[in-house]
Amino acid sequence: MTAHVLKLIVKNALRHKLRTALTAAGIVVAILSFGLLQTVIGAWYAGANAASDARLVTRNAISLAFPMPLSYASRIRAVDGVAAVTHANWFGGVYQDPKNFFVQFAVDARTYLDLFPEFRLSEAERTAFVRDRKGAIVGRKLANQYGFKVGDSIPLRGTIFPGQWEFVVRGIYDGGKPTTDTSQMLFQWDYLNESMLKTFPRRANQVGFYVVRIENPDDAAAVSRAIDEQFKNSIAETVTETEKAFQLGFVSMSEAIVVAIRVVSFVVIVIILAVMANTMAMSARERLAEYATLKALGFGPAFLATLILGESVAICAAGAAAGIALTFPVAAAFSAKMGTLFPVFHVEASTLVMQAVAALVVGLAAAVVPSLRSARISIVNGLRHAG
Amino acid sequence: MASGIPVYYVARNLWTRRLTTGLTAGGMALVVFVFAVVLMLDEGLKRTLVTTGEYDNVVVTRRASETEIQSLIQREQVPIVETHPAVALDRDGTALVSRELVVLISLNKRNSEKPSNIAIRGVSPRALELRPQVKIVEGRMFEAGKSEIIAGSGITRRFSGAGVGERLRFGQRDWTVVGLFDAGNSGFDSEIWGDVEQLAQAFRRTTYSAVIVRLADTRRFDQLKRDIESDPRLTLEAKREQVYYADQSKALSTFISILGLTLSIIFSVGAMIGAMITMYASVANRVAEIGTLRALGFRRRAILAAFLMESMLLGLVGGGVGLFFASFMQLVTFSTMNFQSFAELAFGFTLNGAIVAKSVAFAAIMGLVGGVLPAARAARMKIVDSLRAA
Numbered sequence: 216m217t218a219h220v221l222k223l224i225v226k227n228a229l230r231h232k233l234r235t236a237l238t239a240a241g242i243v244v245a246i247l248s249f250g251l252l253q254t255v256i257g258a259w260y261a262g263a264n265a266a267s268d269a270r271l272v273t274r275n276a277i278s279l280a281f282p283m284p285l286s287y288a289s290r291i292r293a294v295d296g297v298a299a300v301t302h303a304n305w306f307g308g309v310y311q312d313p314k315n316f317f318v319q320f321a322v323d324a325r326t327y328l329d330l331f332p333e334f335r336l337s338e339a340e341r342t343a344f345v346r347d348r349k350g351a352i353v354g355r356k357l358a359n360q361y362g363f364k365v366g367d368s369i370p371l372r373g374t375i376f377p378g379q380w381e382f383v384v385r386g387i388y389d390g391g392k393p394t395t396d397t398s399q400m401l402f403q404w405d406y407l408n409e410s411m412l413k414t415f416p417r418r419a420n421q422v423g424f425y426v427v428r429i430e431n432p433d434d435a436a437a438v439s440r441a442i443d444e445q446f447k448n449s450i451a452e453t454v455t456e457t458e459k460a461f462q463l464g465f466v467s468m469s470e471a472i473v474v475a476i477r478v479v480s481f482v483v484i485v486i487i488l489a490v491m492a493n494t495m496a497m498s499a500r501e502r503l504a505e506y507a508t509l510k511a512l513g514f515g516p517a518f519l520a521t522l523i524l525g526e527s528v529a530i531c532a533a534g535a536a537a538g539i540a541l542t543f544p545v546a547a548a549f550s551a552k553m554g555t556l557f558p559v560f561h562v563e564a565s566t567l568v569m570q571a572v573a574a575l576v577v578g579l580a581a582a583v584v585p586s587l588r589s590a591r592i593s594i595v596n597g598l599r600h601a602g
Numbered sequence: 603m604a605s606g607i608p609v610y611y612v613a614r615n616l617w618t619r620r621l622t623t624g625l626t627a628g629g630m631a632l633v634v635f636v637f638a639v640v641l642m643l644d645e646g647l648k649r650t651l652v653t654t655g656e657y658d659n660v661v662v663t664r665r666a667s668e669t670e671i672q673s674l675i676q677r678e679q680v681p682i683v684e685t686h687p688a689v690a691l692d693r694d695g696t697a698l699v700s701r702e703l704v705v706l707i708s709l710n711k712r713n714s715e716k717p718s719n720i721a722i723r724g725v726s727p728r729a730l731e732l733r734p735q736v737k738i739v740e741g742r743m744f745e746a747g748k749s750e751i752i753a754g755s756g757i758t759r760r761f762s763g764a765g766v767g768e769r770l771r772f773g774q775r776d777w778t779v780v781g782l783f784d785a786g787n788s789g790f791d792s793e794i795w796g797d798v799e800q801l802a803q804a805f806r807r808t809t810y811s812a813v814i815v816r817l818a819d820t821r822r823f824d825q826l827k828r829d830i831e832s833d834p835r836l837t838l839e840a841k842r843e844q845v846y847y848a849d850q851s852k853a854l855s856t857f858i859s860i861l862g863l864t865l866s867i868i869f870s871v872g873a874m875i876g877a878m879i880t881m882y883a884s885v886a887n888r889v890a891e892i893g894t895l896r897a898l899g900f901r902r903r904a905i906l907a908a909f910l911m912e913s914m915l916l917g918l919v920g921g922g923v924g925l926f927f928a929s930f931m932q933l934v935t936f937s938t939m940n941f942q943s944f945a946e947l948a949f950g951f952t953l954n955g956a957i958v959a960k961s962v963a964f965a966a967i968m969g970l971v972g973g974v975l976p977a978a979r980a981a982r983m984k985i986v987d988s989l990r991a992a
Contacts, residue, residue, distance in 0.1 A: 234879055241875040248868045277772055277805070278706040278719055280671060280944070313668065314853075375672045377664065377837070417808070450774070450806065454708075467716045468939035468946060475936075476861075482632055483869055489629035490876035493622050497883045584621075 220518075224525035231498070235530055238494045242534025242577070243541065245487035246570050250542040251549065252480035253566045259466055259473050261559035265394040266458035268432035269298075270330065271439055273425040274461075276452040279305075282421035283451045285408075290445050291425055296438040298430045301326040304407060304423035308371030308380060310361070317357055317555040319371065319400045321407040324350075330428050333391035334401075340365070340386030348406045350385035354397030358387045360554045369400070376407060378414070398555035427455070484573050491581035495527050499585030506589045507597020516590035523586045528578035535574030539567055607900060607908040615884065615912055616919075623916065626873075626880040630920025630968055631927070633866065633873045638928035638961040640862025642951035643936060644855055650949040651851045654789035655844030658690075658820050659732055662813045662830060665839045669850065669943045670704040671721070674809040679836050686829060688822035689815045692731075698816035700726040703798050705805055706945055707772050709761045720757060721945035722772075723790075724798030732816055736790055741766045741781035746797050749804075752781035756791040756948040760937065764794070773804030789847060792937070792948045814843065853941045870968050873920070877972025881913045885980045892980050893988030902981040909977035910970060917969020921962050928961070929953055 228235050257264075273291065275281035285302070292300045306319040324345045328334055336344075336352060344350045353363050363369065363384050371380045382402050390397045411419040429438050439455035446453045456464075466473065499506075506519050542562055550560035616623045662683050663673035680701055683689075690698045703724035708717045727746055730736055744750035753764045763770045763779075770777050777796065785791045798810070817823055827840045841849070885892070892905060928951075937948035 234882060237875050237879050237882075241872045244868060244871050244875070248865070252865075276708075278708040280706040280719075281805070307672065309666075309668075372666055374666060374668050377666065377674075448774070452774075464717055465939075467714075468718050470716075471936050471938040479636060479865055482636060483865075483872065486629045486632045486869055486872050486876075489625045489632075490872060490879065493625040493629075493876060494879055496621055496625070497879075 220521060220525065224522060224529055227498070227502075227522065228526045228529055234494060234497075238491060238530055239534040239537070241487055241490045242531055242574065243538040245483050245577075246535050246538030246574055247541050247545060248483050249480050249573055250539065250562065250566050250570050251546060252476055252483070253569060254542075254546055254560060254562050255557070256473055256476055256480070257563055257566065258557040258560050259469075260463075261394055261557075261561070262396065263459050263462035263466060265333070265392065265396065265559070266462050268435070268457065268459070269428055270458040271427040271429060271435060271442070271455050272458050272461040273427060273442055273453050273455040274423075276443075276454045279424065281451065282418075282423055283425070283446075283453060285420040285422050287422070287425065287446065287451075287453070291427060291442055294438060294441045294445065296429050296431065296434045296441070297427055299326065299330055299428040300425055301330050302404065302422040302425050303327060304404060304421075305375070306371070306373070306402075306407070307375045308373050310369065310371055315361075317360075317398055317400060318396075318558075319402070321404040322401045324403045324405070327401065327426075330426050333395045334388045335391050336386050336388040344385040344403075347383060347385055348403055348409075349381060349383050351382035351400055351402035352386040352388055353384055353400045354558075355387055355389050356397040356558065357400060357555055358384075360398075363387070376411065376418075378410070380410075393561050394559050396558040398558040426458070484577065488577045488580055491527065491531065491577050492584065494530070495523065495581045495585045498526070499523060499589055503589070503592055503597045507592060507594045510592075510597065511594050516586075519589045520582075520586040523589060524579065524582040527582035528575065531574045531578030531581075535571060538574075539570050542567075542570070607895065607904050609911065612908055612912045612915060615888075616915060619884070622880055622883070623919070626876045627916055627920040627923065629876045630873045630917055630965060631923035633869045633968065634921045634924030634961050634965045635928050636862070636869060637866040637964055638925055638953075638957060639931050639951065640858065640866065641957045641960060642928065642931060642953050643949075644859050644862070645954060645957060646936070646950045646952040647851055647855055647858065648848070649952050650787055650947070651789055651847040652844060653735065653786055655842070655847040656733060656735075656816075657842060657844050658817045659843035660815050660817060660823065660826060660840050661843050661846040662815065662838050662840045663811070665831075665837050670702070670811045671706060671943055671945070673811045675811065675813060675838065676809055679838065680810065680813055682833065682835060683813050683815065683830060683838070686815070686826055688817055688819070688826040688829075690818040698728060698732060700729040700732050700814045701798055701810045702726070702729075702812045702814060703802050703805070703807060704811040705801070705807075707794075709757075709764070709770070711760055712762045715762070718761075718946045719939065719944055720761065720794060721792065721943065722751075722794045722796065722801065724801035725795055726798055729795070729814075732814055733785070733790065735786040735788055736783050737785075738781050739784045741779075744780055744796055747800065748797070749775050749777050749800060750780045751777045751794050751796040752783050753779050753794050754791040755782060755784045756935070756937070757794055758782050760948070770794075773801070775804050787950060789850075789947060792946055850942050851940065851947075854938075854947075857941070866964070870964070874968050874972040877913055877916055877969055878976060880916065881909065881973045881976035882979070884912065885909065885976045888980075889983065889988045889991040892983055893985050893991070896983070896985045897989065906977050906981035909980050910973050913973025913977070914966050914969040917965045917967070917972070918962065920969075921965025924965070925958060925961050 275283050288300050301323050304321040306321050344352050365384050367384045369382045435457050442455045443453050546562050667673035684697045684699050706719045707722050709720050710717050757764045766782050768779050830840045931951040935948050940947045
């Protein structure tokens, strides 16, 4: 019985080959763009998702744009529960043209990589980086985009720190996980500081943010409070939060865009639902006479509903399978095109599940009205219908 | 066209199959909605930043600093700029300038307690004369030398502690909000203003971020720019205020338009497929009718035109519905972080004639493209075959 029903569904679906092919193509487009939009949203949250539980970030309480004295490092290290501390500054330099944006941090070369073990660098490259005052390391993705090789020099025009800066690539790091950001450039904080001592002594020995590794991730709240307590009522009060909260702070500032993309990703599903529902409505209307015949032969409304539902879901499933399969190559191409704008562009397993569920919902929803209609039609009226 | 098929025949065909027409036009309406909303957002952003700048004001910042927030101007450099002959003077003979300090502070939103970066601008007492679009609508102007601030209308609504009479704490002081200003939906609406000297002390800054000067004569801008940028004592650059703010939004504007147009194009593929399915069915259902029309003497070209018109009408119905709903978006304010200044910026959706025209054209083209193949099939039918199909 089931085999016969399946055969009937497939035959029905293939009756209008062109219409079925067009509908399936529409579903491919919709499922593909839904998947890409979800991945774009994921990319927005990539920093927060890749954040470690055991890392805290300490910044100036006024805002991230205000620095803190270098001397805070030793006082943070003395707080109970703190395992290690490193410091860094956002550099914000321009490489050739403002549109070539990538992240640059001036970092403490000796300690920064200890706190970020997911930045994989060979021992030799690491030593070369630490030894060269003007040395820098770049992520694999960044290196690929601009063709940076070890030994190359990278000129940057300073925006926050005035002047022309030259750095020499001493290593290229890889990501420990697919979600690791490999589009950053890190260089020696000491080099930046020594230059500032010469040009703007008031701005020297100032740190943009501290990264703190704690011994036990469960103590994050207590350690954060203890650190902020240290600097209460000082010139530079601090806010310490987990790395995840720190990253989410950035996301929430552009939340409106994320919300808009999320809404739009569901709009595409509604658009395709309209197309699919239209296809099913047309097919069902053309076959009213057949449905009446089936009813006259003794088949119930449930059987008709199975036929219509089955056809709708089958078309959606075919489209969705192709759409999901296409998501990977298209995402890879998109990622290559966008370069470092989206440091991490990774199709999550949950995205695939959502694509499949969306296709199933479209398939079922599109069949509702035609099924009801076919169930309600009386045999006489149906047979009279010219099709 | 004497041999054309009447438009009402076309329209009634759409009406006869209401469900199908509705679903197809509904899909198109959504695409046009997305398309129009993106254009409106981009337009709103541009309008906000263009109205922020006054054409005859010049923003002087440190060379290559890109934004005021990253700029530093040494105190001793300021008089050199202020005494330039191109700067306008008032009746007393003092220069129309504002020394400004712009920094970011992190404030919590009223409803969610989520922090966001806000630009706080220290200004000279003359700032309101330089920016005539900024008006105090509630309370009063801050007094020089006091810990008082005034908040833009966009800030007061969205951030806690920023209403008139409320207090904000930053820079080891409590600041009283004494006034609320409306800057005519410009970027200043997303800022807080205070006395530049007080803010500089609180933030321990010895430098300014920017100097704003009014030109005595708009034609003297080039002279001012050349003199400032070639003066070896200064490492500054000068831009017209309007140009400066337009540059500030370039990245965000590009991002919004690229994202929006890519989405619209991808979505329109779906909608065009929908139109194509509908039109193919419309042709298939009317094979005998087409044969009859041909037998009556209507030419292939007339059949082609009729079906193209039908699908274009389908697109236009969708476009009209989409635009109708998009026009309600004008009531909504959109706020996000400007990538270039890292500060929050609020702007609206602006609908104008160009956007309406573009959306309608987009809808018509979607319908047209979707209808080409089905219409061609209808036009190619042989009279005998199609009459026999009945």
